[in-house]
């Protein structure tokens with residue numbers, strides 16, 4: 001079976017500094033994979049490659065058997081800082097409908113099918129009752145679920161999330177991961193996170209990225225061991241960052 005995402009010997013440099021060094025990773029359909037690693041370890045760079053926004057210097061990356069740029073329409077992406085959405089005083093419903101925008105249709109109107117798909121996405125992420133609210137009035141956890149709804153409205157096969165729970169409390173974080181677990185029944189999910197102990201209860205694989213990538217099957221290694229190997233390093237640097 002074609003992997004959902006396949007990276008083979010991917011190398012990437014910014015100027016003289018190597019950010020990714022011979023990274024190999026096969027993500028299979030219906031995987032739920034967590035990418036962890038210290039700040040600057042290359043996580044966002046690897047996500048940008050999966051989205052077709054950056055190309056490897058050497059090595060190859062394919063998504064759903066195609067080039068990442070061609071597959072981009074089938075990827076739902078939840079960016080790192082959802083806070084930007086608060087700068088626009090628009091409703092939840094409008095944010096989610098943005099997921100229906102097509103690049104080739106600039107001045108489109110949304111049709112009944114767009115609205116039905118957006119509604120389904122809001123139901124699934126439990127934000128439907130908030131649909132008339134302005135996004136600047138939402139809690140961090142609610143806003144993240146709206147951003148996930150927006151990604152789902154694109155009807156993706158793959159969901160990529162960059163630190164979806166970075167600025168929310170633990171209960172909201174658990175809600176989001178329970179939701180992701182449920183979505184994983186039909187979608188392949190890649191989530192970047194700092195919280196290795198927490199996500200290892202949810203994901204089936206963990207990829208530790210610090211220029212080089214090492215992948216662990218979470219069924220074969222327990223959370224405590226992962227924390228012991230990577231936790232301190234990841235947490236220490238994450239806290240330093242904030």
Ligand SMILES: Nc1ncnc2c1ncn2[C@@H]1O[C@H](COP(=O)(O)OP(=O)(O)OP(=O)(O)O)[C@@H](O)[C@H]1O
Nearest residue numbers: 014015019037038039040041042043044045046241
């Ligand atoms: N546009 C850029 N130009 C030059 N260097 C960059 C650029 N973007 C990122 N870098 C550098 O590349 C390295 C990897 O960055 P990247 O954002 O992929 O790491 P990350 O693991 O996502 O970190 P974080 O946890 O902080 O988001 C870092 O050292 C960063 O400073």
